[in-house]
Amino acid sequence: MNITIKEKAESMLNNKLTAGQFLRVFVKEGGCAGLTYGAEIAGEMKGGESVVHTAGPIRIVTDEASGKFLDGLVIDYSDELINGGLQFTNSNTKTTCGCGQSFNLKGFPKVEGGKCKT
Numbered sequence: 283m284n285i286t287i288k289e290k291a292e293s294m295l296n297n298k299l300t301a302g303q304f305l306r307v308f309v310k311e312g313g314c315a316g317l318t319y320g321a322e323i324a325g326e327m328k329g330g331e332s333v334v335h336t337a338g339p340i341r342i343v344t345d346e347a348s349g350k351f352l353d354g355l356v357i358d359y360s361d362e363l364i365n366g367g368l369q370f371t372n373s374n375t376k377t378t379c380g381c382g383q384s385f386n387l388k389g390f391p392k393v394e395g396g397k398c399k400t
Contacts, residue, residue: 286357303323304333308345309352319355321357354373
């Protein structure tokens with residue numbers, strides 16, 4: 283799986299993560315384009331999760347359903363007052379909404395009315 287952690291995100295995560303912690307990345311329905319990325323720092327893996335990327339001490343963990351949306355993911359960090367925090371982009375994105383907060387990927391089912399349509 284190809285995941286890139288940019289320098290600013292790597293620096294922030296190295297400062298925030300304590301021993302045994304990892305970044306949980308997930309995909310959920312939402313936004314104008316259908317899907318959004320979310321993330322949280324955690325210390326215990328949930329059932330069905332696995333480590334999908336390691337960069338030094340940084341581990342990225344996700345569940346099986348979200349994992350299929352992470353190939354090509356780029357994680358960056360912004361300390362701007364508006365829209366600051368971790369930033370997620372994906373080179374496989376087919377469409378995004380105007381603000382760039384949600385996406386749809388090439389070759390994946392469309393999300394309509396909150397339900398995936400295959």
